[in-house]
Amino acid sequence: MAGMVSNELRRAGDWSKTAQDRCVLNYDERFLRRRVVTTAQGQDILVDLEHTTSLEQGDALVLGDGTLIEIVAAPQTLLQIEGDDLVRLAWHVGNRHTPCQIERTRLLIQSDPVIGHMLEHLGAKVTEVSEPFTPEGGAYGHGRTHSHEHGATAHEH
Incomplete structure (x- = not known):
């Protein structure tokens, strides 16, 4: 897996095949857009997501070849x-x-x-x-964001 890149995330419950490895990250480390993370097996993966994203316990990074790397809250x-x-x-x-x-x-x-x-x-x-540490995600969506743009919400009706 040397030099592997992930630009896709699958949320917990949205994937079922066995993950090949895992990344154990604390709360602050799980908030990222572009950063190299190291798996439990010692492989470096460049995470390059479109937006800054809060990775949660049980999510999985998808590598270019379809390999899944499970996210574990440290x-x-x-x-x-x-x-x-x-x-x-x-x-x-x-x-x-x-x-x-x-x-x-x-x-x-x-x-x-x-x-x-x-x-x-x-x-x-x-x-x-x-x-x-797996805190509540908030009223406007999954995890943390840098923005206060919430899109359509239930209270706009």
Whole structure:
């Protein structure tokens, strides 16, 4: 696979054949348009997508010969947020436009001492953990974008 290029992405659930390799990338590394990434088997792949894209856990890069390289979210340092009023805590996280992984009994955010301290003052239990980070994509589509152009939305009717 030396010198391989991928300019196509298949979203999780949109591919079924076995991936030949995988790229383990943290949250920031998974936001790209053009960059060389290294697979678990040590192969360099030039990712050259049309637009800056948020790669998500379970997506696959497609190489020129059709080979699939699975995207895996790497463990990274996060803050685990727990508390009696998780909805209120999630509101405060969202109000600061902080990416957040929302689960039934906890929230996960990137390590940010200022936000962690604020949440502790609101009664949250804040614990540092090392886990893959797969936050919510947002109301206007999949993942992160640089633009505020959302196209047609449900509230335009």
